[in-house]
Amino acid sequence: MLTHEPTKQDIIEAHKRIKHLIYFTPIFSSRTLNSIFECKIFFKCENFQRSGSFKFRGACNAVLSLNKGEWRKGVATHSSGNHAAALALAAKLKNMNAYVVMPKTAPQIKKTAAESYGAKITYCDATIQSREETLAQVVVDTGAAFVHPYDNYSIIAGQATCAREILEEITDLDFLIAPVSGGGLISGTSLSVKYFAPRTRIIGAEPKGADDAYRSMKEGSIQPSENPQTICDGLQAQLSRRTFPIIQTNVSEIITVDDTSTITAMRMIWERMKIIVEPSAAITLGTIIENKRRFKGKRIGLILSGGNADLEKLPWQ
């Protein structure tokens, strides 16, 4: 796996490495939403990505970067959901074992997804400490290679391929907005923007109730995510040693979004675009809802990071 911050060449190679496994997801636009927000929005539909989220890109790049010895012992990770399913699917496609530590509180759809791809799941408590301790034990027991959900340069290079696809298809974006959790997607995205479209500004979208990245940027050091309160179940992790410096250097700004705007955004996307996105993806449109004037007249890319919404309980019901 990569041991340095991904270069332009690393991202190009990651894309080549994974392209037989991933989908090149479509970019949608909506006349209605463009007219409501008076700007031009390009939605990169990673909700259609295999395993239901962009996480599959990084997982594939990590799995395909293992050496033969590692391959035999499999991969292990902790994840609240999408990375778990993604790594399980990537491992399955390569006939490897995947050991996954998930918090008991993870949404049912994400548990089921990881299971359906054959992951061997160990449940833990919903704290970072419990995750890490449980995972350490799993790694000792199995000898599997730990693939961190975001604090891993191969993961970051894999996630960067999403923005690369956007920038190859859509030119002259004023802004590219991606959600922020542990920073794997936003750091990779910001590298792709730096290498392939340096005039585009990159913005992170983060829940107001889990604003550790916003605080970290302000303080200049990683701030903990303590007791996050948000409907965005995928955006509760905190930045890491590898993601934070990339974000600090390349991301223009973190915009925090109220859950009510995220729910409005989610419903708009479902109703107007007829596609299913999870709250952690809809938050990108939430930034525009809360800052309409600022984005007026602009060309904006939004990464709809995933579609694994719980269909049993919709947030507007």
Added chain:
Amino acid sequence: MLTHEPTKQDIIEAHKRIKHLIYFTPIFSSRTLNSIFECKIFFKCENFQRSGSFKFRGACNAVLSLNKGEWRKGVATHSSGNHAAALALAAKLKNMNAYVVMPKTAPQIKKTAAESYGAKITYCDATIQSREETLAQVVVDTGAAFVHPYDNYSIIAGQATCAREILEEITDLDFLIAPVSGGGLISGTSLSVKYFAPRTRIIGAEPKGADDAYRSMKEGSIQPSENPQTICDGLQAQLSRRTFPIIQTNVSEIITVDDTSTITAMRMIWERMKIIVEPSAAITLGTIIENKRRFKGKRIGLILSGGNADLEKLPWQ
């Protein structure tokens, strides 16, 4: 408007006429669903069509076929929902008035859609008699041209353009399956198949609780749709003088589907494909759920006719 059964040339011309207004909707496939059903399914995503359903194709063709005098007085129709919204949008784009008679019981999302496109709505009771009487009065009052939701050759030619797009993109389909209500979509589809891919068999999908088309094919004459009981709110009309003969000649078979299979199909499409389809569209996959063995190994096109599902009450909740 057309006064004869659409010819090949009529369909080609309809497509030319409307192509600056409609979306050429994408065709999706799903590895998971292909593997579950052991066949190759091509989903034509008319849920992404403008106004949220294929109905926009016919409505555009009808509106663009009016003469100048008719244009000034506007168009009128009765519809349980999707045709109303489609006609309203088509009229709006051409700066015409649209008068719409809708049953009070139509789903809220469909009422709201028609309103949002500027339709002037008159509500009626949920019977065919009430619809027709209310409409007759509206036509007398306004002088608007009546655009029947399906018993109209311009509408049929417009709906036929959907299958034409499928057959241009996907070759060698064994089956093409479309939902059946009043027969506008299935009759147009069957004509396109006859003209553009005569070896493909065309199947209609109809709710068991509203099986008038199935009975009509069996009896050889139009059977009434009396007290239909189904979750498919868009599939409750009955065949007509213009649609029935086309269907009788060109459709291989009507397959009736239990609502429970339609609900299963709808959930599968939402969960696995991350797109929103309404029950009347999901029924096409319901035919495969109920006849898995028969469709095994085949190449099957399904028309996902619309995406205007009511997000307040999901059928599996």
